[in-house]
Structure formats: structure tokens, C-alpha cells
Amino acid sequence: MKLLIVRHAIAADPVEGQRDSARPLTSAGKRKFEGVVRGLKRLDVKLDLLLHSPLLRAVETADLMNALVEGEARVTSLLARAPTKALIEALDEPRVALVGHEPYVSELVAWLVTGERQLARAFPFRKGGVAFLEGEPVPGQMFLASMLTPAQLRAIGKKK
Amino acid sequence: MSRMDSISAAAGPQTVECAAVRAALRAHVERARSAEDPTAVHGLRVTCARLEVFLRLARWSVLRGDLRWLRRAASSVRDLDVLLEGESAAPARTEFVDTLQRARESARAEFRSTLEHERCQALLEALENTPQVSVRAARPPFERLVERVRERGEQLTHAPQEFERFHALRRALRRLRYAREWLELDCAAIRALQDELGALNDALVLEAWVERARGAPPDASHAAASPPSDRVQSLSAAALRAWRHARREILEIPA
Known part of the structure; x- marks a missing residue:
């Protein structure tokens, strides 16, 4: 399978009294991530399944990725916590993207690629960054094809 | 207002x-x-x-x-x-x-x-x-919902013998009605048509279950083996008349 792991785009700083789950993307965060999506389109990314966390910043990031979705989008609390087997079992389509949060997205990449979650620091994500994995969704058995920053993806998506 | x-x-x-x-x-x-x-x-x-x-x-x-x-x-x-x-x-x-x-x-x-x-x-x-x-930003998606009802209505008018088309219109109308409710617009015409389409749908669902109980395949659709009953034919004719009667009012978009 082809698996994209995405960290949510740039979100607003916490405001006093606001739940962390209610932090929206900033205007700049949205604009920049639209450029990321253009880059993904240029790379011909198409998705059968888009899973995203229920936190607003991930919901809004997933919404911006809708143009890539040919199947369905699903919300899951499995992306708002450390990765589990249940999350891996949910990867039941050939082309899947996950939109989640640090440190969990790094931990997931480390787990799937090396089999060791504690290597998460070796796979840091920028906000709006994307890791491209391939292979069977089994810990330690996926191949990390590339890990692109949002700036790289925006550059890919720029018109000539 | x-x-x-x-x-x-x-x-x-x-x-x-x-x-x-x-x-x-x-x-x-x-x-x-x-x-x-x-x-x-x-x-x-x-x-x-x-x-x-x-x-x-x-x-x-x-x-x-x-x-x-x-x-x-x-x-x-x-x-x-x-x-x-x-x-x-x-x-x-x-x-x-x-x-x-x-x-x-x-x-x-x-x-x-x-x-x-x-x-x-x-x-x-x-x-x-x-x-x-x-409300201002909601206008384009609202207009799309109206357009969808228009399309479904035209498809029904062209082939009223296909019961799936009544169902498709019913679904499109439901969405338009909720959109109108969110925007605090009058829904009386849609509700009246929904009543007619709902009665037809209930009859079709009942007949599909009767077919299933008789041993028809579980995925038997409304257009199943048996010809439509008199009741279904009468309800579908009434629903089609109701659509023709209410069409103009339902498709009107507020200025």
C-alpha cells in the first residue's frame, strides 16, 4: 500500500480558556497548506481513504486535502494518541493518508519503518510536512520513500 | 424577513x-x-x-x-x-x-x-x-442544493416509472429543506411534497420486505420481480402531481 503520514498545518496559539482541541489553523497556515496540496497533486497523489484526528487543526488540514480524495474521509480518535495496532488495522485501502499530531506521527513512522517507536526523533515533521511510506502496513516492514517539508511540497506545486 | x-x-x-x-x-x-x-x-x-x-x-x-x-x-x-x-x-x-x-x-x-x-x-x-x-457564504452551496433538486425532478419527470427517481428526489429535497431551515426560510411547500414522497417510499419499503419474506433475494430493489401494486401506482402518481404543482415554488431562490 501507499501511505502518506501528514502533520497538521500551522495552527493558532492557545488562547486562555480555549480547549486545545479547538485551536484552528491560522490564515497563513491554511494558505501554506493549500500550496502543499498543490504539490501533492503535482505528484499525482490520490487517496482511497483519508483518516484524520478529531482535533480542529487536523480536521481543517484534512478538509484542505479533500481534492485528493477519491474514496472517503473518516475521523478517528486513534490519531489523537500514541499509535496502536488498531490504527494500523484501520489502514485497509491501497492509498491512505493520515492527518495527525506530533509526537505521534513521528512515532508512527519510526514504528512502521524500523519497528521501534522510540526512534521517533529520527523522523521529525514540520507542520504540514508529509512522509511517504510504501509496503505492507506492518511494524518494521514499511519502506520510507521520502519525507518532504511543506516548503519542498509548495515548491513542487508552484506553476512554472 | x-x-x-x-x-x-x-x-x-x-x-x-x-x-x-x-x-x-x-x-x-x-x-x-x-x-x-x-x-x-x-x-x-x-x-x-x-x-x-x-x-x-x-x-x-x-x-x-x-x-x-x-x-x-x-x-x-x-x-x-x-x-x-x-x-x-x-x-x-x-x-x-x-x-x-x-x-x-x-x-x-x-x-x-x-x-x-x-x-x-x-x-x-x-x-x-x-x-x-x-449566510452570505452559504449562498453557493445553497444554490447547488436547489440545482440538485431541479436535476432530480427533471430526471423523475422523464422516467416516472423508475421508482429510484422518486427516492433520489426525496433525498435531494430533504437536504434542501434542512438548508432552508438553517437559513430560516419557509419550508411549507417542501414539507407537503415530502409527505407525498414519504407515503410512496413507505409503501415501496413495505412491499420490498414482503418480497423478501417470500424468499426474494435480500438485495431486491424497489423495481423487483412483482409489478407495482395499485397502491404504489396511485401513490407515485400523486407524488408526481405534487412535484409538478410545487416545483416552481421549491426551486425559487431568494433574491
Whole structure:
């Protein structure tokens, strides 16, 4: 399978009294991530399944990725916590993207690629960054094809 | 004056928010989890549909599929509840009622598992942060819903013998009605047409279940082996007349 792991785009700083789950993307965060999506389109990314966390910043990031979705989008609390087997079992389509949060997205990449979650620091994500994995969704058995920053993806998506 | 009517006259932005419906959905989920409560199942189905339309007006593509997923599970139970309410009064058909009750138990088990699924909880959590909808920004998605009703109506007019087309119009009308409700527009014409289409749909669902009880394949559609009954033909003719009568008013877009 082809698996994209995405960290949510740039979100607003916490405001006093606001739940962390209610932090929206900033205007700049949205604009920049639209450029990321253009880059993904240029790379011909198409998705059968888009899973995203229920936190607003991930919901809004997933919404911006809708143009890539040919199947369905699903919300899951499995992306708002450390990765589990249940999350891996949910990867039941050939082309899947996950939109989640640090440190969990790094931990997931480390787990799937090396089999060791504690290597998460070796796979840091920028906000709006994307890791491209391939292979069977089994810990330690996926191949990390590339890990692109949002700036790289925006550059890919720029018109000539 | 409705919200749509007031757009051009408004000095500032006008918005719609869904907190009350969101809270109602949460309450329906809690009640449906804790007890056999047909009103909670019905309420859950309606609030999911209303929120799905709200998200359309908000131009959100996400969470709508999750709402449809939850609604589908409730609909399977609700449709059988409605059939059983009608059929329980007919003692001569107890075998058929038994078939419906068994199907309902199965649908209820699936519904319970849907309510306990982490996706359901995640959906409720995500809905807590839905944005307010600007009435002005809601106009394009509103117009698309009107256009969809127009298309479905034309398709029905061209082939009224195909019952799926009544169903397609019914679904498009439901969305338009909820959109009009969110925007505080009058819905009387849509409601009257929905009553006609609803009566036809109930008759078709009942006849499909009767076919199934007789041993027809479980996926037998409305256009199944048997020719439509007199009742279905009469109801479909009435629904088509009602559409022709209400069409202009329903498709009108406020200035």
C-alpha cells in the first residue's frame, strides 16, 4: 500500500480558556497548506481513504486535502494518541493518508519503518510536512520513500 | 424577513451556528446507547442529516461521511421500527412481523456497535468545533442544493416509472429543506411534497420486505420481480402531481 503520514498545518496559539482541541489553523497556515496540496497533486497523489484526528487543526488540514480524495474521509480518535495496532488495522485501502499530531506521527513512522517507536526523533515533521511510506502496513516492514517539508511540497506545486 | 432575504440589507455579517443541534445529537447518542428508545433513534437520524447539511453550507467536506455512516446505522433500525408500528396492528401477518422483528434485532445490534465505535466518539468530539456559517457564504452551496433538486425532478419527470427517481428526489429535497431551515426560510411547500414522497417510499419499503419474506433475494430493489401494486401506482402518481404543482415554488431562490 501507499501511505502518506501528514502533520497538521500551522495552527493558532492557545488562547486562555480555549480547549486545545479547538485551536484552528491560522490564515497563513491554511494558505501554506493549500500550496502543499498543490504539490501533492503535482505528484499525482490520490487517496482511497483519508483518516484524520478529531482535533480542529487536523480536521481543517484534512478538509484542505479533500481534492485528493477519491474514496472517503473518516475521523478517528486513534490519531489523537500514541499509535496502536488498531490504527494500523484501520489502514485497509491501497492509498491512505493520515492527518495527525506530533509526537505521534513521528512515532508512527519510526514504528512502521524500523519497528521501534522510540526512534521517533529520527523522523521529525514540520507542520504540514508529509512522509511517504510504501509496503505492507506492518511494524518494521514499511519502506520510507521520502519525507518532504511543506516548503519542498509548495515548491513542487508552484506553476512554472 | 428571512436570513436569505436580508443579505443585501444587512450591515454586518450574519451567521448561523449549530450548537443546539450538536447538543441534541450528543443527547440522542447517549439515550440510544443506554436504552431501547425509538425516539432517540429517530432523533439521531434527523440530527445527523441536519448537521450534514450544515457542514455543506459551511463548505466543509470532512465529517459529512462520518455523519452519513452514523445516520445509516440509525436508519436501518428506524425503517424497521416504522414498518413494525404499521404491521403489529395486523394479527393475521404474524410470520411477516416475526421476520421484521428479527431484522430489527440484527439492525439494532449493528447500531449499538456503531454507537460504541471510537469513530462515533471522535465524530462527536470533532463536531464540538464546527464553525459558524456566514449566510452570505452559504449562498453557493445553497444554490447547488436547489440545482440538485431541479436535476432530480427533471430526471423523475422523464422516467416516472423508475421508482429510484422518486427516492433520489426525496433525498435531494430533504437536504434542501434542512438548508432552508438553517437559513430560516419557509419550508411549507417542501414539507407537503415530502409527505407525498414519504407515503410512496413507505409503501415501496413495505412491499420490498414482503418480497423478501417470500424468499426474494435480500438485495431486491424497489423495481423487483412483482409489478407495482395499485397502491404504489396511485401513490407515485400523486407524488408526481405534487412535484409538478410545487416545483416552481421549491426551486425559487431568494433574491
